[in-house]
Amino acid sequence: MKLNILILCTYPIDTPRHGGQIRVKKIVDYYRQAGFQVEVAGVLGSASYPASVGFDPSPSINELAKILDNPFLMEDVAIAKLYKANDKYFSSLAKQIKQVPDVIHVEQPWLFGFAQRYIKEKLNNRSKLIYGSQNIEYQLKASILKTYFITDEVTQREKQVKQLEMHAITEADGIVCVSQHDLEWLTQQTQTSVVLAPNGVSEWNVTEQSIDEANQITKHQKFALFCASGHPPNVKGFFDLFGDGFGAMNHNEKIVIAGSAGYAIEGDERVHQSAKLAARVAIAGLVSDSCLSGLLHTAHCIVLPITQGGGTNLKTAEALWSGKHIIATTTAMRGFETFIGQQGINIADTPAIFKQQLREIMARPPLVLNQPERESRAIVLWEQCLSPLSPFMTKIAQRVTQ
């Protein structure tokens, strides 16, 4: 069945960097491979995103401030309200959409209100709506806001996010989620069909050049790799677990931080307040895919110091597929619980244990997985993770045509 699918999101996916972008890109690729016609549109949720076909530019802060008194860290909520209620903005995004969709897949709840209005006004209610959940958004938002706002302000903002999220959950014709934990929570909130399609990873090629690029950063030292975007929970997790003194590495070992988390950590005074931490950190920052594959290939271990957030971590899938030693929090293993207890997977949830494990693992020989162990990890590849989506979309689409 050839379906027209419209995907709405708040970031471009031409050159995906962060987890959300990568997930949407992979879903688009998957839908296309499954024979669906896919169009992507949306609003750039931040001025830092480059322009992209199908996307409205990021609304100015003045515009957002008309919606919310203080839109700081609440830009997505302001965008949600703006594009649902403001005719000018609604029309602008509506004009970006070229195809007539059978199904609209809204990734995260921000453009769900827009999609509902679009279906009603432009499609004469002839399309169904999928909500792509990446997290329990209101909980994640609250944990981020707590760093910046007093309790009352957090509660008030959290309530707004929850309202949007619960609306999407209860009004959608189907929900795609990323972890068993989220699935269980979602099924308690709604009667709507929910399908689990965890975050995954793509196989990567390692070349001589990618190794050379990695060696430029690591200087041939033994290192633990932390790959993460500058998303505040990633930075918070790093300092939660590596703060208050860091003795877990010898003088000839490093933690290499790849991704924009590196810049956030480098510029954060906490890196200097934790004794020895700054001396052990090497900032790779945003690196090419080639360099990243070199880093993944030459790392001794991969750390996943994630202490908050729902959903699943794309980087966990990447770490699992790398076949390296892993030290992760229980939170970071969400969605990948089946791997806990397997060879090379080490769980640590307190700073002391995490640091002790890191020291111990850095002293171990490199991890070598046997063939069955290697094969058991193939379930983290995107094609396997997203495989439930095709029958799910077809089922929803059939409902559409009935």
Place this chain on the structure above:
Amino acid sequence: MKKNQQTIWINVTTSANWNRPVVGIVRVEVELKTQLQKLYPQGIVKECVWLGDKFVEHTVKQESLTTTAKSQTKDSTQEKEPSLLYPVLPRRAALEMIAQGSLSIIPVKLRPIASRFLFISKHKIARILVSSTYHKARIWISKASASIQKTTSDSSQPVISNKKQESLFKAGDILMSVGLDWEYPYLAEFSRLREAEAVKIVTCCYDLIPVLFPQYCVSDVATRFTRYFIDLASSSDLVFCISKQSEKDLKNLLNKTGAAQVKTKVFPLGDNVPEAKVPELSDEITAILTEPFILFVSTIERRKNHQVLYQAYHLLCQQGKQAQLPKLVFVGMPGWGVGELLKDIQLDPLTQGLILQCNHVTDAELRSLYESALCCVYPSLYEGWGLPVGEALALGKIVLSSDRGSLPEVGGDLVTYIDPWNPAEWAAQIWRVTADVKYQKTLSDKVKLAYQSRSWQDAAQSIKVELDTLISKPFTSQTFYPGYDFTSEVGQRIGPIIQSKGKAGFLFSGPNTAMSAGKYNIKVWDQASDREPGNCNISLYLDSSRLIKQKNIVIDSNIENATLPFAEFTFELEEAEQDFSIKCELISGELTLERINLIGL
């Protein structure tokens, strides 16, 4: 001395640079060095100091070997030295202060940028500090300073001998350092010596007060000292701790930070108060000795809690006991953060004349004060040991002490313990000891009967046991990962491995490490599945040029042999060597080197 006899080097940098009376850590360094030199045959225990960027042998003329003698007379020149506006900081701390100051005075908006700039510059500054230009400047300054000192110094100045260009140490030697090591930049050198020169490093942990109670220190030193202890653990084979409490505190910190789990051993500090041959007492001390007094030996600083004693005395005076109270004598230099307390003591009409301070006390005077004291007090808020408690008990004195930190370890059940935050309790106990003669006698008899004094010889003996164990510990095994530890001319280093790339030439060379005398087996492991038929030469070298073994090995792609090492050698070194290496010249074929096991036989 036998050809392969290991040397025990004592780092005496702290005492060699010390011009004041020998107390505290300086005394520990001096006493242990002196006693260990007596315990070991001549020539085994040698002294070294940190000079510029390396350790050099330190020899001192015999008459000045014991700085104890120097400490028995007041250093009159010291009092003439002009005082500095601010206390001098170690270089690292000074740089941190400059950075901290810079961040503090620039506008808030620019701080993140400045912080990032400082973070980036940090490594550049570090490079400058280790650059040859900087070293040349330091050596020049050092020479100029030495020549100035030479013209003004007396005959007891240390003589530095640095004839050898090569390392002072040989593989298997011990370097023991128990001084003010956080004040010097040689911790990184300990690490290098341990890894590259196979020197066994022994250090000491006195206490973790700067980490646990930074509020009692001059500035926020918690991060600096956390860093220090992390480095100490990773660069030591053994850390002596002066109390179970310090050992526990150190282990807690190492656990919390994930630092190396270094072996620790508690050793007792000596508590014998030196006896002067000719006890000369100043008029001030003579006057104190004429009346009953309570003694508190300690630098005057907030952590030592002189405050509670002052409050106790104030309470007793309020109760009308002023006339019967003995004097309270503080022996020690005033330090940081006690200005208001000293002002209170000076102005308080109730305690007027009852609380006295004296400093620059000689060993002879100190002993006289201990011997004549009615009792000794030690209300410290935290200690890593508490030497004055031991010294007082060794001289049979009644001791009233705080119950915090290591103090109960020193005095056991011979001391009356009091909550250091409770002035009323201190007042009550002081009054009881003062007024109740029978009680006084009971406590005093108990101490005299039961206290086992610890001599510095005992301390050194317990250290010797550990050093002997360490020195006789044979080398067992070490695994090298060539990608990290070796270099390659024609291969690619991929994490831990080195992989050939179809070119002939030196595939790997390393690890250029020092080795003790002995018999060894070395196994070279490769990834058999990566082999392409060909051959190579594998050679073992000393000093990169003295060939000791060589084999031409056929690279056999038949992976039936995969469970065997690619190459194996057994060899013996008659004496310790500074530079051992293994090299592989690939002639043809392909090879991926995985690891090298070095095993002591």
